[in-house]
Amino acid sequence: MDYTEKVYDHLKNPRNMGKIEDADGEGTVGSPVCGDVMKIYIKVKDNIIEDVKFETFGCGAAIATSSVLTELVKGKTIEDAEKITNKDVIAVLGGLPPVKMHCSVLAESGLKSAIADYKGKQDNDRKRQGG
Amino acid sequence: MIYMDYNATTPCDKRVVEEMTPFFSGRFGNPSSIYTLARDAYKAIEQARGRLAKLLDCNTNEIFFTSGGTEADNWALVSSAFGLRNKGKHIITSSIEHHAVLHTCQFLEKVGYEVLYLPVDKYGVVDVDVLKQSIRNDTILVSVMAANNEIGTIQPIREIADIVKSKGVYFHTDAVQVTGKTPFSVKEMGVDMASFSCHKLYGPKGVGALYVRKGVTLPPFLHGGGQERRKRAGTENVAGIVGLGKAAEIAVSEMAEEEAKIRALRDRLEQGVRENIPEIIVNGHPEQRLSNTLNFCVKAVEGEAMLLHLDLDGICASSGSACTSGSLEPSHVLIAIGIPEIMLHSSLRFSLGKHNTEGDVDRVLEALPNIVEKLRRMSPLWQ
Structure with missing residues (x-):
């Protein structure tokens, strides 16, 4: 098995690692039993993802894909962020070993889950405001 | 570089390489031929x-x-099963065997044999009482590894x-991991068959041996020429066998001293890990354990991520994490000793050898x- 230099780069210096305490959206995917858990936090202002952070328990590929994902997402509108797929993440990393492809799917679903959480909260706020 | 993965493989001892080298070109004869050049190769094998x-x-x-060890395990299991098929089709092994035994047993199940996988306790020791109760009239073979x-x-x-x-009933043991690490006498142990590998004891890869006690009937596994007293066909790996012989000779004279030295280093590492890393579980038996092996689970951190970071620091170790094995299944050994599911992907194994120093241990x-600490800061499972 061989990781690209880019994977090692993100492993050594993960971008946007940590929590956002007052996040507008949060998504947790994976399971410790399967060997990876990923948590994505987003902070949204005027429909733009202003800040994003990740926490990951997982292998090198899981950490690198989380880190790349946060870089791709930052500054994007919700609509553009929703278009990001695992293929985009893999492209940035210059490929992943075949057995590790499933890790990149986790990053994509982590983001989708955080956005869904954000949208759900928005709906609730609107309902509350609508009285 | 600090190498602490000696249970995976070992570097060839220089004396082994020296002894092997002439057999690649100068002393290249086929041991089955009749002329002086060939008899020289034959004598080298017998030595x-x-x-x-x-x-x-x-x-x-x-x-x-x-x-190698894998062929020896396959031979012992498959040929015993074949040779004794009229006596019975029941085989007993343990749930923590190496895949060379485990997957061979699964193959035998597919072709009509029944296999019992003995449970182990939390230290990984086979339940001897279950074994006693499980041997039946149609049991033809029991295979339990000497050390995990x-x-x-x-x-x-x-x-x-x-x-x-x-x-x-015949008894086979996969003795690959004990050989060269601690004294192991097949006679004293009373085994019928035992598998060995050379590259775990400072010799070359691709060569090993099967011990078959005199009086045990074991059909050949590889058919062809009359090598190895018609039991194992194929032109001998002369250089490899010469290397195995030299590695064995070195082990006989140096093993006791090396074992004591390596045990002290392993204990120093274990103590340091216990003192400096909170929330770990050390796996394996506290005393009845190979003197060089330290395996532990680190809460909330995944094994491969630790290995990659260790590698970036020039340290070679191993993990039972699914992510390092190419499969998606975590270690069957850790499952068998009852490690909680949440910790199964969090193991690290350091296996030391004769080239390690106190300095290596301290660097680790x-x-x-x-x-x-870095990976725990990143982990959503760490509070």
Whole structure:
């Protein structure tokens, strides 16, 4: 098995690692039993993802894909962020070993889950405001 | 670089390489031929057999060279099953065997044999009472490894052999991990068959041996020429066998000293890990364990991520994490000893060897706590 230099780069210096305490959206995917858990936090202002952070328990590929994902997402509108797929993440990393492809799917679903959480909260706020 | 993965493989001892080298080109004869050049190769093989017999404490005619531990395990299991198919189709092994035994047993299940996988306790020791109750009239073979490659637990082989043989059943042991690490006499242990690998004891890869006790009937596994007294066909890996002989000779004279030195280093590492990394579980038997092996689970951190960071610091170790094995299944050994599901992907194995120093251990103890801390800061499972 061989990781690209880019994977090692993100492993050594993960971008946007940590929590956002007052996040507008949060998504947790994976399971410790399967060997990876990923948590994505987003902070949204005027429909733009202003800040994003990740926490990951997982292998090198899981950490690198989380880190790349946060870089791709930052500054994007919700609509553009929703278009990001695992293929985009893999492209940035210059490929992943075949057995590790499933890790990149986790990053994509982590983001989708955080956005869904954000949208759900928005709906609730609107309902509350609508009285 | 700090190498602490000696249970995976070892570097060839320089004296082994020196002894092997002439057999690649100058002394290249086929041992089955008749001229002087060939007889020279034949004699070299027989000298190697004598040296290995000394290490294993058996007769030379009880040793058959193979391509390694995996072939030896396959041969012992498949040929015993085939040879004894009219007596019965029941085989007993343990749930923590190496895949060379485990997957061979699964193959035998597919072709109509019944296999019982003995449970182990939390230290990885086979339940001898279950074994006693499980031997049936149609049981043809029991195979239990001498020491486990992942957690290092040493099995009570003598006791198991006594039980198995009192029932008139053949007993095989995969002795790949004990050989060269600690004295292991096949005669004293009372085993019928035992598998060995050369690259775990500072010799080359691609060569090993099966010990078959005199009086045990085992059909050949590889058919062809009349090599190895018609038991194992194929032109001998002369250079490899010569290397195995030299590695065995070195082990006989240096093993005791090395074992004591390596045990002290391993204990220093274990103590350091316990003192410097909170929330770990050390796996394997506290005493009945290979002197070089330290396996532990680190809460909330994944194994491969730790290995990659160790590698960036120039440290080679191993993990039972699914992510390092190419499969998606975590270690069957850790499952068998009852490690909680949430910790199954969090193991690290350091297996030390004769080239390690106190300085190596201290470097690992400097690097590892920082790696764990970094990965825990990143982990959603760490509070």
